[in-house]
Amino acid sequence: MSQTLQDPTQISQRWKKSGVFLAAIGLLAGLAVVIMLSLTFGSVAISGPELGAALLRQGNPTYQVIVWDLRLPRLVASLLVGAALGMSGALLQGMLRNGLASPFLLGISAGAGLVVVLLVSLGIWQAWVPLGGWLGAVGTTSLVYLLARQRGSLSIERLILGGVAFSSFFGAIQSLLLLLSQDGRIQAALNWLIGSFNGRGWAEVRLVGPGMGVALVVGCFLARPINLLNLGDDLAVGLGTSLTRSRLLIGAIATLLTAGAVSIAGLVGFVGLIVPHGVRLLVGTDYRLVLPFSVLGGALVLAAADLLARSGPVELPVGIVTAFLGAPVFIWLLYRRRATGGS
Amino acid sequence: MLLKAQDLTGGYDQRPVVQAISLALVPGEWLSLVGPNGSGKSTLLRLLSRILKPQEGSVLLLGKDLHTLSPTAVARQMALLPQQQTLPDGLTVLQLVSLGRSPHQPWWQWELDAAGQQQVEQALEWTELQVYRDHPVVELSGGERQRAFLALALAQNPKVLLLDEPTTFLDIHYQLQLLDLLKRLNQQRGLSIITVLHDINLAARYCDRMALLRQGQLWTIGPPAAVLTPDHLRQVFQVEVEVISTSLGRQIIPIAARGINSRRESGGHSAPLSR
Numbered sequence: 001m002s003q004t005l006q007d008p009t010q011i012s013q014r015w016k017k018s019g020v021f022l023a024a025i026g027l028l029a030g031l032a033v034v035i036m037l038s039l040t041f042g043s044v045a046i047s048g049p050e051l052g053a054a055l056l057r058q059g060n061p062t063y064q065v066i067v068w069d070l071r072l073p074r075l076v077a078s079l080l081v082g083a084a085l086g087m088s089g090a091l092l093q094g095m096l097r098n099g100l101a102s103p104f105l106l107g108i109s110a111g112a113g114l115v116v117v118l119l120v121s122l123g124i125w126q127a128w129v130p131l132g133g134w135l136g137a138v139g140t141t142s143l144v145y146l147l148a149r150q151r152g153s154l155s156i157e158r159l160i161l162g163g164v165a166f167s168s169f170f171g172a173i174q175s176l177l178l179l180l181s182q183d184g185r186i187q188a189a190l191n192w193l194i195g196s197f198n199g200r201g202w203a204e205v206r207l208v209g210p211g212m213g214v215a216l217v218v219g220c221f222l223a224r225p226i227n228l229l230n231l232g233d234d235l236a237v238g239l240g241t242s243l244t245r246s247r248l249l250i251g252a253i254a255t256l257l258t259a260g261a262v263s264i265a266g267l268v269g270f271v272g273l274i275v276p277h278g279v280r281l282l283v284g285t286d287y288r289l290v291l292p293f294s295v296l297g298g299a300l301v302l303a304a305a306d307l308l309a310r311s312g313p314v315e316l317p318v319g320i321v322t323a324f325l326g327a328p329v330f331i332w333l334l335y336r337r338r339a340t341g342g343s
Numbered sequence: 344m345l346l347k348a349q350d351l352t353g354g355y356d357q358r359p360v361v362q363a364i365s366l367a368l369v370p371g372e373w374l375s376l377v378g379p380n381g382s383g384k385s386t387l388l389r390l391l392s393r394i395l396k397p398q399e400g401s402v403l404l405l406g407k408d409l410h411t412l413s414p415t416a417v418a419r420q421m422a423l424l425p426q427q428q429t430l431p432d433g434l435t436v437l438q439l440v441s442l443g444r445s446p447h448q449p450w451w452q453w454e455l456d457a458a459g460q461q462q463v464e465q466a467l468e469w470t471e472l473q474v475y476r477d478h479p480v481v482e483l484s485g486g487e488r489q490r491a492f493l494a495l496a497l498a499q500n501p502k503v504l505l506l507d508e509p510t511t512f513l514d515i516h517y518q519l520q521l522l523d524l525l526k527r528l529n530q531q532r533g534l535s536i537i538t539v540l541h542d543i544n545l546a547a548r549y550c551d552r553m554a555l556l557r558q559g560q561l562w563t564i565g566p567p568a569a570v571l572t573p574d575h576l577r578q579v580f581q582v583e584v585e586v587i588s589t590s591l592g593r594q595i596i597p598i599a600a601r602g603i604n605s606r607r608e609s610g611g612h613s614a615p616l617s618r
Binding site: 097221224227228230231232233234235237238239240241242280284285286288 | 389392393394413414415416417418419421422423424425427428429431432433434438439442443445446448450451453492495496499505
């Protein structure tokens with residue numbers, strides 16, 4: 001082809017590459033700011049040099065305790081949960097070819113919520129909640145997958161319908177249990193159902209953190225099957241994808257990530273739904289970029305939301321902040337998408 | 344034999360659409376599946392392409408059962424152009440075509456290697472899409488879009504290419520352009536092709552052999568000149584045709600369709616030549 005036709009396309013490609021680069025820089029800079037603020041800001045303000053000293057286990061012992069035992073574990077938890085929810089949402093939206101998919105679509109929230117409310121109404125609290133939530137999440141998604149199996153194939157429609165059915169069924173039982181339980185206990189359960197990092201520490205992070213870290217790395221390597229699944233079932237098969245195997249693997253990683261997130265923070269909504277949308281606006285629809293950027297984006301958004309949640313006169317559960325800010329942002333994203341002609 | 348169907352029976356749910364079809368694709372040939380609506384030609388193609396699992400019989404690719412080979416091993420030999428594509432929102436032509444290298448890439452390989460890039464370039468060159476490489480696929484016209492998906496299949500570097508009604512949504516210009524391109528690939532690159540085509544005259548003009556299907560069974564298979572007879576077309580399509588010889592080979596002119604009932608009446612007798 002003639003040279004004159006190649007030049008503008010090469011420029012546009014370079015521009016696009018630099019756009020991705022800028023997005024990465026922007027996200028990382030945002031993360032650095034949020035991390036810095038999260039560690040210094042709070043009921044006791046800690047200056048930069050003081051923070052540095054405390055991180056090195058030097059200087060004021062109170063500051064060391066605040067940084068190492070209160071702020072750092074909470075920050076790590078929020079980064080980890082945000083990253084997990086961001087990637088889980090991106091994985092499921094890609095696999096299900098559905099922009100409305102969230103990490104909770106396959107019944108995870110209802111399953112985890114039911115188990116936790118059950119534990120709370122039975123008076124078993126605290127220590128068992130992370131494990132119970134995790135088991136409820138994994139168990140429900142397994143049920144949804146079992147139901148969606150049909151003569152050795154997994155259809156998207158059956159997965160979504162199964163998730164919706166289990167969500168409403170378990171949601172009903174959960175509401176019933178909440179109504180029947182004692183007043184004080186509802187409060188405790190509610191905090192978890194909304195999602196909060198209050199009082200979360202190293203114990204929770206240590207329990208599920210390593211597994212989630214592995215799942216985050218494995219998740220990035222699922223970009224290719226997702227890119228192929230986005231071409232439709234037939235073409236994906238033609239390009240060598242096993243529909244059942246890839247849907248099982250993607251669903252399993254997404255579930256492990258979400259279950260881990262839920263066991264740390266409870267049901268933090270909207271992050272997993274919105275972050276992948278925002279990321280696709282930034283870097284396009286190639287999942288080799290969408291997945292790692294969703295990890296960064298999720299971590300940034302949730303850490304920032306948690307910072308906001310504990311900045312006011314009264315500390316809010318972080319789930320309220322994400323929902324409160326998330327819903328308008330989602331509407332704006334949808335509006336923008338339509339305005340730019342995306343479908 | 345490149346691709347071989349042995350007593351292939353299959354379809355959706357428990358109802359077999361394709362019944363006991365045996366046929367073989369000779370390397371380098373273009374085989375066309377033709378037949379009336381519901382005769383099972385698309386189902387046969389889906390069975391041959393591994394999308395559907397046979398209820399009975401088997402499909403052999405280079406002598407090995409399609410369902411014992413790994414999906415990627417199949418995809419390295421055989422590519423597919425489905426009838427309708429899900430449009431990849433936001434992908435450029437280059438990104439789309441690059442996905443054709445997936446079955447050749449190890450799972451940890453993030454970017455295309457030099458050989459892969461060369462295959463992609465070649466696919467773009469064959470389909471004359473170099474100019475559009477950075478255009479979003481959704482913004483292409485119907486004919487260009489179909490060429491982009493063909494380039495995706497060519498980037499797979501297959502020995503066999505299966506196409507399900509590739510010309511259905513194209514106007515006559517793009518129809519001929521696409522089929523001419525396939526003919527060049529067939530003759531110059533030795534690509535073996537199986538197409539499902541609705542248009543009998545187009546099929547006759549381009550393919551080496553035609554497989555005529557009726558009610559899920561193979562009615563006859565052979566060169567267009569042998570398949571396109573007034574008798575065959577009356578028995579399979581319930582139409583009266585005139586067969587004429589043109590510079591493009593044998594072509595048919597449909598004269599009249601037989602009554603709605605006649606199709607059902609004659610449905611009782613069957614003479615599958617495949618058995």
